[in-house]
Amino acid sequence: MRRKIVAGNWKMNGNRQVAQDLAVGVSNIADSLESSVEVIVSPPYIFMADVISHIASSVNVSSQDVSSNDNGAFTGEISADMLAEFGCTYSIVGHSERRAMFGDTDDVVAAKVAKCIEKNIHPIVCVGETLEERESGKTLEVVGDQLRRALQNLDEAGLEKVIVAYEPVWAIGTGKTATPEQAQEVHEFIRGEIAVINEVVSLKTPIIYGGSVNAENAKSLFAMADIDGGLIGGASLKLEEFEVICKAIG
Numbered sequence: 589m590r591r592k593i594v595a596g597n598w599k600m601n602g603n604r605q606v607a608q609d610l611a612v613g614v615s616n617i618a619d620s621l622e623s624s625v626e627v628i629v630s631p632p633y634i635f636m637a638d639v640i641s642h643i644a645s646s647v648n649v650s651s652q653d654v655s656s657n658d659n660g661a662f663t664g665e666i667s668a669d670m671l672a673e674f675g676c677t678y679s680i681v682g683h684s685e686r687r688a689m690f691g692d693t694d695d696v697v698a699a700k701v702a703k704c705i706e707k708n709i710h711p712i713v714c715v716g717e718t719l720e721e722r723e724s725g726k727t728l729e730v731v732g733d734q735l736r737r738a739l740q741n742l743d744e745a746g747l748e749k750v751i752v753a754y755e756p757v758w759a760i761g762t763g764k765t766a767t768p769e770q771a772q773e774v775h776e777f778i779r780g781e782i783a784v785i786n787e788v789v790s791l792k793t794p795i796i797y798g799g800s801v802n803a804e805n806a807k808s809l810f811a812m813a814d815i816d817g818g819l820i821g822g823a824s825l826k827l828e829e830f831e832v833i834c835k836a837i838g
């Protein structure tokens with residue numbers, strides 16, 4: 589059976605107190621779930637130490653990004669070694685907001701994925717098409733290309749650490765969710781693309797969906813065969829709603 593994962597991407601939201609309160613609240617939620625469900629939170633870097641000191645050991649912590657470089661003269665960057673030292677075990681890589689606003693090209697994303705693997709951090713690799721790409725029938729082509737380039741050069745042990753997040757850009761923060769069928773089509777395609785690299789690993793790779801997941805739509809999305817959980821933005825900042833989403837996967 590594949591791992592089921594619900595990850596909250598807090599993006600650049602909250603403050604120190606909010607982050608601590610969310611950490612305690614998410615810990616309580618995680619402790620009430622079946623052990624087969626893995627909960628991850630992804631706070632802003634500056635709150636990570638606080639979050640880790642307030643969070644239950646049952647919850648894993650992710651960064652929202654990572655440097656592709658080792659420690660050195662890279663002003664403003666955070667290295668995988670620094671993250672690992674604090675107990676951060678996952679990193680979101682290639683989020684569409686970073687691709688669109690901060691210059692994370694496919695090559696940069698590939699380098700960050702490789703650095704995560706080297707440092708034993710699980711990359712949550714984000715892929716997804718824009719509305720224009722979907723409307724021109726290019727969804728699978730775009731997603732396949734992003735995926736292949738992100739995973740280039742990984743050996744089997746590296747590929748085994750990867751989580752893929754399908755996040756259609758048009759569904760992020762818009763309230764427009766992909767239908768379960770639309771998401772399933774892409775998730776199945778992603779699994780097939782991973783199978784081309786390594787079939788055995790593809791059967792185990794968690795592929796999670798992100799884009800306006802909420803308390804109402806989570807259950808129908810998570811019911812699909814190749815949707816192994818969610819990467820939740822706005823709704824992960826509201827504990828009651830995040831709890832409903834976590835329970836929808838049980």
Ligand SMILES: O=C(CO)COP(=O)(O)O
Binds near residue numbers: 597683759762819822
């Ligand atoms: O980008 C997302 C998670 O990484 C999704 O954000 P929303 O859930 O706010 O649409």
